[in-house]
Amino acid sequence: METKRIVFVGVGGQGNLLASRLLGEACLSAGIPAVVSEIHGMAQRGGIVESAVVMGASSPIVSTGEADILIGFEPSETLRAFNKCNKNTVVITNIHPLPPFTVAIGQGVYPDIDKALDLIRDNVSLLITLDGDELAAKAGNPLSLNMVMLGALVGSKIIPLDEDILKETISKTTKQAFLESNLKAFDFGVAASKVG
């Protein structure tokens, strides 16, 4: 099959690792060979979290300029990971900012996101933006941002996996109490990326 290299970036606590794992599980169900990579340990204490799903190849990580799809859970982190992209990359990003603490103590300035998004739009094949946090809250669980982002990925139709197989995977792995809101969040994500 054609290789698809998908990079997920976000901030510790946003559920990025679960999203990449679920995508990997869905690949397993669909019979698509895939490897997933994660970073654990020190990197998780409120820092940047990056994971990747690579379909149809052996290497579990994605080099600079080689992402087919970049999924950003936080806009400034999407910008930080922009060097993973090339002109054919599809970027899907949450636009809800989560400024790092360094901004509060005056050690950095949070960027003008709209301007930066324009720059991304001009340099890749497609940019899909959504307010993932708002959609997650609307679904009834602010922690379901990762489901929104997964939904947006599937809704964009750029990977060979359909909504049903992802929903089945989510249903198998989610606690009953969160299942309804997670599936709702996923659907909101699908709808958002279809419109975008």
Next chain:
Amino acid sequence: MHKLLIDSPDEEMLLLGNDAIARGAIEAGIAIATCYPGTPSSEIPDNFFAMFREGGFYFEYSTNEKVALEVAAGAAISGIRSMCTMKHVGMNVASDTLMTLAYLGVNAGMVIINADDPLMFSSQNEQDNRYYARLSGLPMMEPINAQEMKDMTVAAFDLSEQLKLPVVLRTTTRLNHMRGMVKFGQIRQIKSKGFFKKDPFHYVALPAVSRNLHKVLLEKYDQALELSENSEYNQIIGNGKWGIVTNGVSMDYVQDAVKDLEISDEVTILRLGFSYPMPENMIVKFLTNVEKVLVVEELEPVMENDIRSIAQAKEIVVPIKGKEKGLFSRLYEFDPGMVRRTIASYFGVPDTSPKAVDVTGIPDLPGRPPNLCAGCPHRAMYYAIKQVYGPDAVHPSDIGCYTLGILPPLKMADIVICMGASVGTSCGISKATDQKVVSFIGDSTFFHAGIPALINAVHNNHKFTLVILDNGTTAMTGNQPHPGVDTAPMGVDTTQISIESLVRGCGVEHVQVVNPMQIKKGVAAAQASKDFDGISVIISKELCPLYARVIKKAKKVRPFYVNQDKCKQHLDCINLLACPAMYIDDGKTMINEVLCIGCTVCAQVCPENAILPLKKSA
């Protein structure tokens, strides 16, 4: 049932590399597993901890890697299969035992999992532990994906039993933390009881005994070499004129690069999975059929140097390159693009890599370093020490979450080397200078390697203050228990050891135990330590809030807010504490209600009493 215990041989699962190793141990009928946790190895023992009762084997979190290795060795010498897991720097701690254990050998399979960390995602150095195989004479195996991490673990047990030697399985972070498909195999029955057969002239490493044992070890090397020549994990793939030698995760990058560059007909790959001893005959066969060779290995030129020396001995003249300017670096980890580009340039084929976007227009982004969590008790203790000692005291620190105190505005880590070194370096710095020394060590780290140094400090009359940051868990690696933890809530029968009694037992007379969340008490303890002329210890005791949530001992969360009428913008809360729940919005100091756990520390620090608990919602 734990998913890794499922006894259906054809089950396929997407497993983390570390899960796959744990499954391999189950299939191999492991009877005893030991470890000291450390990224990137920690999920292996965490799996064991979650399933050892159900799985019918014994598991323990040992005090440190050396002890863990000795427990596993004692079991394997007594005839039952054992595994010991550690991160690469843990091997340094265990190495005293390792070197002579290689002389003694084992009677049942013993596998040592050694997880290297190229690029240092979560480590203080990126040493290449393939040298430990060469230093100790123990066989080494290196998997390339999740399936092999499982399969090779089983194979390593069999190899160990065949050679009567422990076998080292070496991984790197990318393998430990990758997920891939794993097809399960049969579970072998556990032999859980052994017998220690006395044989002092084999097991007591006196000089006269060891002279013979070293000879035995070299004979085993010859046997291992023969097995390496015929191992299914050492393969020559293809028959092209360009030779590539590789190991571990680099094999994945090489396979993808050869596919992407469409050069599979031109290339011969020598993949070394049973990587020590190196299969000399196979290497000779490989070298005689290629025109030039590129060695693709992360970190040190280990295979490159060995292969060169084999070529020299066999008088084979062929260019062998790897670590040099323009090719591969000894620094950090590799990635698929880097390997593809280097292969393309070395063999002179067009590079098909996509061109990265131009990022010059991207504005400077604010850093997002990892930080102490909201409500972390370490922050409160750091604040108290800083209030009393000011900015000039020297702060040796140690390995754990609290190392994050290095960041401004706390700046509470001045020197960190390795587990336990905070205490030893404090002795040297306080002796060499007139500066005040206040050092920090975590509870688990204190048990691991801090105690001998503290005894040294007492015995040799050193003068400094050691703060033991006792948060009741091994937090950084994922909340594993340690000897100071009551494991009864986890349903495990261990004996809890009091840090205070231990410290007093080491001979420290000035010992204070404080709850750091009560700032005034923390400050008073810091002042008392400063006024005391000698070695003093402060035990700063408060549960890690993340762990408290896990064991359901978390206090009810009542977040705080900043009363804007009272706030006079001193910014002490922001500038002195740097809690990630606090931020400034439009010139106003604010608290993120979702992140705040109501620890009250900022409220105690605020000079205007402007930080107050949110009223309970009706």
